Amino acid sequence: MPADPAPGVTAPAGGPRHVAIIMDGNGRWATQRGRPRLFGHHAGAKRVREIVEACPDLGVEYVTIFAFSTENWKRTQVEVAGLMSLFRRYITKEMRALSAEGVRVRFIGDRVRLDDKLIKLMNELEETTAHNTRVNLTIALNYGGRDEVARATKRLARDVAEGRLDPDKVDEETLPRYLDTYVLPDPDLVIRTSGEARISNFLLWQSAYAEYEFIDTLWPDFTEEEFGRLCASYGSRDRRFGAVKT
Known part of the structure; x- marks a missing residue:
């Protein structure tokens, strides 16, 4: 039975079905408190669960979070190693709880560079939650x-070369079938925390018609109430997708 919604968190009329989040500001949040950056990443990981739990009451069926980008390998070796350890611990700790709460978890991104133990845990979490339907959580790693x-x-070109795909029939509906997100609807709303106003190479194709919210709140301070307000604001927007109302 779903928990009672938190104060100020209600399902907005016409709210977003799929919300994507660039969770920025963990390091700055920790620095402001005189703590190491990894302390902020641990605080941010706890925030993920609270936001995911708020989704059903807000009518959000899909939430996609940007956990680690292909550019994040440029960070210090200490921070990268700490993040990878955090991902392994998070999956191990949260696997049973996420499954019990009806959350289906998927991962997107290139797994080739990840270590075998992490990949195994990712596969196990996907398999364990495969039949859940309450919330769809996608983690971009x-x-x-x-x-x-x-x-x-590359995959599309290979299918053309091997005769499985007619190049004359390739259109804008073809490529999405080869993307990591092929089973997901496109995001309706993209939120970036911490005051930065850029998309940082996140869901470039899928977000062509998404609404964006760039907010000053650092990710560990992002609350269910603020999430609810952003979803409600989305519901008040006039989305025409290039058309003009007559």
Whole structure:
């Protein structure tokens, strides 16, 4: 039985079905408190569960979070190693709880560079939650929009070369079938926390008609109430997809 909605968190009329989130500001949040950056990443991981749990009451069926980008390998070795350890711990700790709460988990991104133990845990979490339907959580891990399109194009080109796909029939509906997100609807709303106003190579193809919200709140401070307000704001927007109302 679903929990009672938190104060100020209600399902808005016409709210977003799929919300994608660039969870920015963990490091700055920790620095402001005189703590190491990894302390902020641990606080941010806890915030993920609270936001996912708020989704059903807000009418959000799909939430996609940007956990680690293809560019994040440029960070210090200490921070990258700490993040990979955090991902392994998060999956191990949360697997049973996510399954019990009806959350289906998927991962997108290139797994080739990830270690075997992490990949095994990712596979187990996907398999364990495969039949859940209450919320669909997608975690972008070693993900980059340009990298995703490049990998998809390679697969498409291979199918053309091997005669499985007629190149004359390739259109804008073809490529999405080769993307990591092929089973997901496109995001309706993309939220970026921490005051930065850029998309940082996140869901480039899929977000062509998404609404964007760039907010100053650092990710560990992002609350269910603020999430609810952003979803309600989305519901008040006039989305014409290039058309003009008559």
